[in-house]
Amino acid sequence: MRVLITREKSQAEKTAKLLEKEGFEPVIFPTIRFEKVDFDEKAVLQADIIIFSSQNAVKFLFEKLSPEKISNKTVIATGEKTAKLLEKKGLKPLIPEIYSAEGVYKLLSKIPDLKNKKIAVIRPVEGVNTLFELMQNKTDIYPVPVYKTVENIPENLKEVKNLLSSGKINLVVFTSPSTFKNFIKIIDKSLLRNTKVAVIGTTTQKALEKEGITPDIIPSKFTMEELIKNIKQQLF
Template identity: 35%
Template sequence: MHFVETKEIKKQRKREKIINAAAELFSHKSYHEVMMEDVAKLISIAKGTVYNYFTSKEELYYSIMQVQMEKLISELKEKIESEESSLNSLRSFTTHLYTFMMVHKNFFLIYQKEFLNNENFLSADLAALEKQLADIITGVFVRGKAEGVFRDVDEKFAVSLIFGSIYGAVQRGIENKTSDENRKIEGGKVFEFVLHGLYAGFNDISALPLKGKTIVITRTIEQSKDTATALTKLGANVIVFPTLEILPPASWKKFDEIVSMPDKIDFIIFTSTHAVKMFNKRCNELNVKLNFNKTKVVSVGTKTSSVCGKDNIPVHIIPRKFSAEGVVEELSKYNLKSKVVFIPRSALGREELPHGLKDLGAVIKSIPVYNVSLPTKENIKPHIEELKKSHPDLFIFTSPSTFESFLQIEKISNPVTYFSKFDVAAIGPTTKLSIEKKKVTVNIMPDEYTIDGLIKKITNYYGNKKK
């Protein structure tokens, strides 16, 4: 199909050509030395054509700054919004700003000249754009400081450190004619330099155990936040690839029936934070409260217990092993004959737990309180693009469904070949078994089936590799 440029597109291209030519001239000469005819001559057009697009040299000069600054600010905002941790946000800001200025060298040189000349007529306008730029990184720093990731230093000092480091590196890069291939390496070095001054966790950044490792988390975005923060604090570059989205169940009918008779529930088992949140949300909608003096609450995992506490649900039993087997083993200490055990769970929940408790004589009420589905194409698209551009070292899977969904989203027909280039971590034996059924090697599985246990195991795994 032959594409014909419209008049508008041709005009836009001509305008950009004039701006680029002017930027080249202004980057090497002062404002007063550059004439409109110089711009026209550089790209072999009539001076009148330049005036058709810009009424004055002042307008042309300002357009150079405005166009690039607005583009830069827009790109940075988009990148920061997609990050799940303040550390990754700092990395994105630092490396992208460095790369942008290296690609647009002429703009950078003009930009630097303007801020060395406070009496220039453009200084006030540029200061407003510069403030927008500063506000982006200030927000990142304030957030990181509140999280305890960055040192408790003055915000203005921190922002000055960041900009000074980046712009100094760009200046050196221009002088040394840094190649396109080395830009990414140099951008990484700038980030490490900035991080060394701001990071609260280590005096020596090289001591970070996961430094240089890119780790892909395949949980939902909400679930990934704490994990991403913990891993980035250890030096990892984290990519969140949400393989699932949490939805309400197809029907609340069975749930509503059982909670309408709370005195008949002897045990309630929460196996995930999602189950707790959806249970509590629905009970609040129904204005129903369980009698926790009668009903014993079983919580699988410390994170689930923590969410129970936040939702004012007292936890009576935490199994030593965070698995279906561990729950059955713990509850075998109780007389479950004819006892009603309520398990609010995922619609895709496995049957090991209900079957195990049923064998102990319990009356099982296993009812979906949430469903999981693949993310929409619109929601997953930016994550697919990010993964394509990265070089992962490790994939983390926290359930069989995250693994299966990842294969489906990425359209992986041969998992063995795909994962042969990466390390794979599974949170527990059920997930590990599901992955290994596809003949994929699981390199890491914690002794304690929790995220904290998994992070500890990952740290040890890569620490031992360095020895």
């Protein structure tokens, strides 16, 4: 059973190993890649609370800034793997019950004297603004973009088009709005009618639905492990 993975290459390779262990045949098709962008350290250091939106946010921030410089601040990770990466840096992050902007908002609401806190969100340039909309007028919250997501044209583009056209891809996985948006730039979205589609996260789900595509699989917990568990339940 073939599963097409659209995430960035190094992440796709890790996902491929998880899928192979479960008996799937992964096809790596990275529609995005990441590039670091310069940022102002002061924007991070002046914050009382620092939110990391992803593992990449951790990676690119600490290419420039030492973890020790934020060890006295409240740190929030939006998911388990992001939290583990922060722990490896010697930090002790808080984690929301639900890995989403709404989950982070609920967690922030429990912090005393929040209205007098400054919050920095470490994220990509093209990050979604849901959390900022939820926190509007409640505190000083601002983004600190540390990397950007750019379109990638995979070397196996022609091969994947043929596989999709002939119905030989059983499932396509989108892990972010960017993976999907760049996918439909290089491949006609009508080809997704020939396969099932899985997504991680409500933001990715909304990006697909905006284009008239309803995902077949959405895990309740937004992790790759949970997604693969759902795929096994529904496809096998």
